[in-house]
Amino acid sequence: MSLVGPLLLATFLFCVGVYGLIARRNAVLVLISVEMMLVSVNINLVAFQNLLFPAEAAVSGQMFALFIIAVAAAEAGVGLAIILNLFRNRASVNVDDVDLMRW
Amino acid sequence: MLIDWLAIAPEIALTVTALLVLFADLNLRGDAKQLVAPIAGLGTVVAIVFTAILWGDERATFGGMFVVNEYAVVFKLLFLGALLAILGISWRFFAEGRYYQGEYYFLLLTSFVGMIIMPSARDLLLLFVALETVSIPAFIMAGMRKRSLYSSEAALKFFLIGVLSVALMLFGISLVYGFTGTTDLAGIAAAIAAAGDVEPLLLAAVMLVVVGFGFKISAVPFHFWAPDTYAGSPLPVAAMLAVASKAAGFAGLLAIAFIAFEPLAEFWAPVLGVIAILTMTLGNLIALQQRDLIRLLAYSSVAQAGYMLIPFGLARPGATVVNDAAVQAVLFYLIAYAVMNIGAFGVAIAVHRRTGIRSLRDYAGLAQQSPLMAMGMTVFLLSLGGAPPTVGLWAKFAIVQAALTDVTMFAVVLMVFLVVNSVIAFFYYLKVVKTMWMDQAHEGMPALEPGFNLSLVVIVLMVGTVVLGVLPGLISDATSLTSLVAAG
Amino acid sequence: MDPNTAGWALVVALFLPLVGAGALAVMPSSMDRQIRRAAVAITGVAFALVVAITASFDFGRSGELQFTTDVPWITAINARFELGMDGISLPLFFLTYLLTFLCAVYTTKHLPEPGRPKAFLALMLMLQTGMAGTFVAFDLVLFFIFWELVLVPMFFMIGMWGGPRRDYASVKFFLYTLFGSIFMLVAFLAIYFAAGAETWSIQALSEMAPFGTATFQTWAFLGIFLGFAIKVPMWPFHTWLPDAHTEAPTVGSVLLAGVLLKMGTYGFVRIALPILPEGAVRFAPLIGVLAVIGIIYGSLCCLAQTDVKRLIAFSSVGHMGFVMLGVAAMNEAGIQAALFGNIAHGVITGMLFFLAGSLHERYHTREIAVIGGGMLKKIPRYGVLLTYVAVASLGLPGLAGFWGEFTAMWAAISPGLGIGDQYGGLYLGLVVFAAIGTVLTAGYFLWLLQRVNLGNPPERWASEPLDDVMRIEWVSWTPLLLLILALGIFPVLVFGVQDAAVANLMGYLGG
């Protein structure tokens, strides 16, 4: 199986994630876009592992993917907590409103 | 495979302490909660003892993923020392601020666990885990003051930029893995060296990895979060972010730059050099305009990161002498930076905790109110600027020295920027000093009561700054021993 | 004391003031008197020690280092704690302690707003260690530390006890000098590596010299030149000086003019010339030209001043011009002249600033027009002193000022190291212009005297009770007044001490 497909998919997901992070106003959506980026990374790793280095004993690619999933979960939790707290303080999850501090 | 427990003893000690703190906080009630701080301090001391024991011997475990050598030990000691200092300046702040001190100390310790792993990590995976262990608790700590808009805004900005940069870094890592088929730093270096001609995409991947750490050390253009986060989050957290987590970032950056991607130095060195120039210049110039002391310190710490990036700009593949000099310069600068910057934040906390003041103008006449604090601040700022007889001078000295071990045109350019920037920096450092000493105090300023721990920390750091300024040998001798080659 | 073994004496003399500063710092601010007395005691003891050192100095071997201390300091970079003293260091070292002592005495009665003698004197003592160290440090790194150590206390002196524009002046002083000294540091490191990264010892490097390529010598010298030229200050790097002097408190100005400026020339003679001879030779004509421009220019500016203190400040530019002209001559006589000019200017201008200070205390203004003359009638003793010192400053033979100026011109007529063959004409021109500078100097001093001293006091002062020179002022001034005369009559006091040392120096320069 060719490496092109997975890589294209990963890149596409990643770019979507970046776009979402920059463009979407809703904090939750921003968070989701971040998750998409991480997922794309996982796809990359697993694809490389299986297609390029199937013989590697340490299977470090997939290991890495597993770790990323775990960490991503933690990040998502923390992120949601922060957003929740923000929503408590000001009844909005709109990222634009968050600009008290500048300069 | 069996585990070298002694090698990871400091990490274990700190983790256990963290759990203890959490447990104690859950079970203790009322003022008894105050106990958590001493516990944390005690645990840190234990960790320091373990680390000290490790001085001088070479250990590796987890299949070489985790390495202990002098380089790592120096870093760990730096982190643990910083931890002690931050505990010292945190205590009254949280005790009186009715914050969630139990959680705070737990998160703080956890974050530091990540930091002391960082210099030992010799695998991208471990580096990544350590980095996240540093960051995630930090995200929460930044938002510690739950009711404060500022605090939560700080947390959000910190979090978003953080995860974004991590994502970018991970993408880079995945590509690197794709090229080299391993995540072991030495292995990566070997693979790259073997590969011969260099793929542009690989270089791109390298840059993406750099971004991750660039965020941690708040190098331009990844620095935007820093001022807002420092300003918004509780001051001890700001101190921690400005010093410890920045140092952690440098530890990681050193590892990947001088071990994994050392063969590519000819490509990334100039880029990092340019980033250094941008960082120090931009940081200094913006700092000139700051009226809020914390923001001023934030930008100054951005500029400081710029100075510390200079040695990276000097790296060259295979040039062991230059690279070692560079690493030592960074290490030395980090230590000096930790001493003087934590001190500066300590004084800021002392003033702020009592008077709620952060605007520069309100520091007027601080000298009359509390000569000790004013003196301390003066020493720290002069040191940050690099005036003798303070350790700051030697930090800059070390960088210049590294730059001149083998002079190149680019090195000269970097030097000129360093000189000009140090002079610019004095503009705003002196501005603070002048306000404290030469302006008249406003009426109705509540007197300062820094409290014992804080005063102790400030005094110790102040003395340290000056003593090291007179006898830099105390650390330069240690840092000069530590070279990454031994660590490779 | 045996000059060969008693290195401790130098170390003690050097760090005594610093310790004293610490001692003062712990005294409660309420003990105003005691603090001032303590400062006098400290500086007095230090000065006595220096007198003892001078007494036991082996003048027969003034060319070699004496009272040496040499211990490892920063092993990582081979920096050593190397102290010593030869014929060139001794006079400056002595002057430093004398002036500081007198300043301490003076401060027992006079201290500008906002008082706070503790802080003031502590800073002064720190300053003393910094200044003195510069003259006896024989390791480039150590030298640099002492050099920079001076900045901070002086910054505070100007910034806290200074005049109305003190903020501007203090920051300007600090940044201006800092700027130069960082380039100097870079140059030092360049030298260190060019010489094989083994030693920072000035002696050793001088013996190794010349090393490095011609380009290296030029660039390294340029770096050092920036550092020292700003300190001297040479035209056009002088603009920090008038502001600093005008705003600084009396004691600050005295030390600034008396010692700080000397550090620049000393640096040129001790470091720049012997370690980078080729660069020095290449730069000599430039230095000469700048020096003479400084002479003419400084005097012209003096003619334009309306503020006594500012006038004196500008006169320093002119006088240091003569000093640098001596350096530019690049021969023994020139170096001698430069160093003598250093001492003479230190004593005379230091004294002038004392006078300007107490002038301000009496009239509460330094505007010549406001004072409006008649001081010889109103406060005759003071007027006589002013005349005496002014006349000394315009280089009258028989007083200290003459020897530096004349010998500088005399030496510049036949510059050494083969510069004469190439630039003989240029140097002749320099001498002529320098000589014209002496006329201008005489011009502005006489004019100053005419406007403040002579004539009848204007009525606004006629009734005012202004007290003549007070006892404390006599005490703190007499030594300088005598020194001015002594140096004028016995130039050998300085020339003789320096002779062998300068000869050594020229040995390094291959002259």
Place this chain on the structure above:
Amino acid sequence: MDVLLEYAWLVPLLPLLSTAAIAAFGRSLPGKGSEIGIVALAASFVLSVGIAWQTFTAGLPEPFERSLEWSPLGGGFVFELGMLVDGLTAMMFLLVTTVSLMVHIYSREYMKGEPRFTYFFSMLSLFTFSMLLLVIANNLLLALIGWELVGLCSFLLIGFYWEDKSNQDAGNKAFLTTKFGDVGLVVGIIVLSAGMMGLGSSTPFNLQELNAAAVAGELSTGTIVLGMLLIFLGCVAKSGQMPLHVWLPDAMAGPTPVSALIHAATMVTAGIFLLARLFPVVAQSAVVMGVIAVVGVITLFFGGLLALVQDDLKKILAYSTVSQLGYMTAAIGVGGYTASIFHLFTHGFFKALLFLGAGSLIHAVHSNNISDMGGMAKSMPHTFWTFIVGTLALAGFPLTAGFFSKDEVLIAGDLWAGQGLVTGNLVYWVGLAAAFVTTFYMARACFLIFAGENRSHHAPHESGRQMVAPLMVLAVLSVASGYLLSPFSSEQYNFEQWTATPVIEELTYPFIDAGGEAAGAGVLASGSEVVMAAEDGAFGVLHGVPYWHFDLLAIVLVIFAAAVLLAWRFYGRGLPERDPTLHMGVATKVLVSKYGFDEFGYRYIVVPVRDTFARWATWSSNVVIDGIVAGAGRATKDAAMTTYRVLDQRVIDGGVNGAAFSAAWWSDRLKRIQSGDVQRYAAALVAGTIVLVLAIAAVR
């Protein structure tokens, strides 16, 4: 017995000590310190007499030199504190100590009741010391020190009455003008010493070595010409030569005794003395001698003319001093070494006499103006005859000192002309013309002062003993001193051999190679008495005692008679109620109406001389040269202002500050990047990353 010479250093030292002593506890003494000065001066006077006798009877020995190394100057060169005692030194000693002593005594009465009486005396002593130091110096550097010190004393004493501005200005003018000359002197000394260093001398300032080297032709012509011309500039300023004489008349603002001592007898002759000291060097270059001669001639003539239209007695004397100094300078320029210093010697006495006399008169009538005097002969007999003696000497009346010395100058010019050197003729003829002028204005002054009625508002009375005694002593000297070098003086012991030294004796002028009939430059000499010093037949300095030059004597007498008669014609009966000086139109009418001869004389001699020339000279002096000096001063001040305001404050300083400000400006712009919007941050971050990626690709 050289023992006296061994102690020559005491001569300058004593006045120095007295200076200190007077300053220290002069006030507490009964005589306010004056006695200390007089005692000290008397002592050095006695010593000087002894030394003079020593050298006078010693024949022609090598100069007596003693020196000790005072200080190294670096490079193995030494500044030596040393004394050089020869005839010239002894002569100056005698002159300075005598006049100074007289002035000290005189001042006791003259300055009585003055404020700062004590200060005055200590300054007098200090001046005497400085002058003697300059005289005794064995090297140029030491001489320079003395030179500068006399300048300072002059400055301090001119401005003695510093309450009013004009005196302050006079003092500054004097100091600065001479200081300007010192630029030349200093650089000149440096140039010569550089030459000596080139010859490997370790004492490059030593006078004897310098002279010897010059005579031996070791010094390059360039060095000599450049060095000497520069030094001469110093002399021009100090000795009031044109065009730098402007300060001298103003210097009369000082007390009269000061004018007598400093601005007539001693200090102003320092320049001449220096030229005499360096005569062997001067004599090496035709250019130098030419310049000196021309400057001297111009000065002696036009300086004299200026005195014609003065009303202030001291100014008249001042201009006459200028003119007499011109004679001395000119004499040096035409090789009249002996003539020059002989005139210096005699002039010292009679000019001091005249000034002290003037002082006595002014003391009596409380005015400087001769128009306020008149008829003094009756009321002040002693002053009268002493003043007349002085006048005769100044006018060069036969058998007075002035006669012998001035005529020697003329003869020197004549002999020089004999070598086909035009400057010789200049000196001879212009010198004669100036003699006429001198006589005329002195006669005018005398008539207006002593003849006619008393025009003052006070009852004039003779001054006291302390003032008259010095007058008498000086009067005697004004006549006697001339006989040291006259047809009457001895073959072996006379002024010429007294002041000559071996170097001078063997001196030859390299630029003159007239073999055959050689004539002496130094003295009235010709024919049998002439002894050639140089074997090669080159024109050398000759010696021998003078003999009567009846032709010259005749001319002098005629001129004298003419001038006096002319003066007497106009002023003989005191100041006419319609003073011809002011209303010459009326005067002309009177003359025309009476004698055609008078009219002729008046129209063709008096008018041109007194009005046209004098007016022009006055104008040139006061307007042009003064104007230039003043203008220079103003220009400098303006230049100063501009330099300071524009260049220093704006450009240079502005640059420094500008850098700082621009930093602030940038800072203000840059900080706005921190927009506060987290997504912008993110965008920036991503953008940054992309740039990095591209950048590194570019690096590759």
